[in-house]
Amino acid sequence: MTGPDPVSLWHRLVDTCVLLDGFHALKHAVRFGAEVPVAVAVDRGAALALAEELAPDVRDTLDALLTQVPESAYASLVPRPHPTGVAALAVRPSRAAHLEKLAHTPRTTPVVVLDNPRNLGNAGAVIRLAAGFGATGVVTTGTLDPWHPTVVRGGAGLHFATAVERLTVAELPPGPVFALDPEGDDIRGVKLPDDAVLAFGSERSGLSPELRARAGHLVALPMRPQVSSYNLATSVAMTLYHWSLGGA
Numbered sequence: 001m002t003g004p005d006p007v008s009l010w011h012r013l014v015d016t017c018v019l020l021d022g023f024h025a026l027k028h029a030v031r032f033g034a035e036v037p038v039a040v041a042v043d044r045g046a047a048l049a050l051a052e053e054l055a056p057d058v059r060d061t062l063d064a065l066l067t068q069v070p071e072s073a074y075a076s077l078v079p080r081p082h083p084t085g086v087a088a089l090a091v092r093p094s095r096a097a098h099l100e101k102l103a104h105t106p107r108t109t110p111v112v113v114l115d116n117p118r119n120l121g122n123a124g125a126v127i128r129l130a131a132g133f134g135a136t137g138v139v140t141t142g143t144l145d146p147w148h149p150t151v152v153r154g155g156a157g158l159h160f161a162t163a164v165e166r167l168t169v170a171e172l173p174p175g176p177v178f179a180l181d182p183e184g185d186d187i188r189g190v191k192l193p194d195d196a197v198l199a200f201g202s203e204r205s206g207l208s209p210e211l212r213a214r215a216g217h218l219v220a221l222p223m224r225p226q227v228s229s230y231n232l233a234t235s236v237a238m239t240l241y242h243w244s245l246g247g248a
């Protein structure tokens with residue numbers, strides 16, 4: 001018995017699903033429980049060999065999911081071919097489930113807030129960091145869609161490992177808000193609690209007045225005079241690392 005033609009299935013689902021671009025994105029998404037209705041590979045054998053080598057835990061799942069398609073068909077499905085020749089569509093997790101997770105207390109790991117971020121690559125890198133540190137979620141304010149395909153690409157499939165949603169400042173999850181700003185108190189003297197809401201400003205203009213008004217604490221990363229600021233994603237990395245150390 002043969003399944004449905006993967007290319008037709010792809011066209012049917014592409015507008016409502018999330019593109020997983022490349023082997024690593026698919027591997028991560030599967031590992032963290034994504035529902036994947038269609039997955040294609042230009043060379044199925046090579047993709048499974050990669051899984052055997054790098055991700056034996058998901059090898060059998062990928063074996064069941066992947067369908068080989070001609071290179072021309074694969075190229076017609078993706079914006080630009082990935083070196084691994086693998087692509088898949090995943091069902092976007094329910095917003096209601098994410099909101100419940102973000103609102104749940106007591107919380108054992110922080111929520112990262114990006115206040116009106118502008119750069120899609122930064123947002124993806126932050127989601128990857130949040131997944132790596134086991135953060136509860138990543139919330140964005142403003143117009144950027146944190147599920148935009150370029151953000152998902154930057155996140156390497158790790159959107160499925162944390163709760164990613166867009167909210168207004170008024171809707172932020174509960175918890176003490178620590179907002180990162182070069183004018184704040186030196187982070188090396190601050191203990192970040194596990195239920196912290198860690199907020200970061202926009203690449204262009206820093207923290208919005210609304211977010212500043214919500215913040216209980218302004219915290220600065222060590223930076224020598226004459227340097228204006230760090231990149232947004234590296235600021236998140238340093239802050240999550242500081243939180244992970246646990247001390248003040």
Ligand SMILES: C[S@@+](CC[C@H](N)C(=O)[O-])C[C@H]1O[C@@H](n2cnc3c(N)ncnc32)[C@H](O)[C@@H]1O
Binds near residue numbers: 229230231232235
């Ligand atoms: C690229 S910076 C924003 C620069 C912006 N031009 C401004 O006026 O603030 C993006 C965000 O990273 C965080 N950040 C960057 N450098 C920081 C530092 N030294 N201490 C604390 N937060 C920092 C802040 O949350 C900042 O809003």
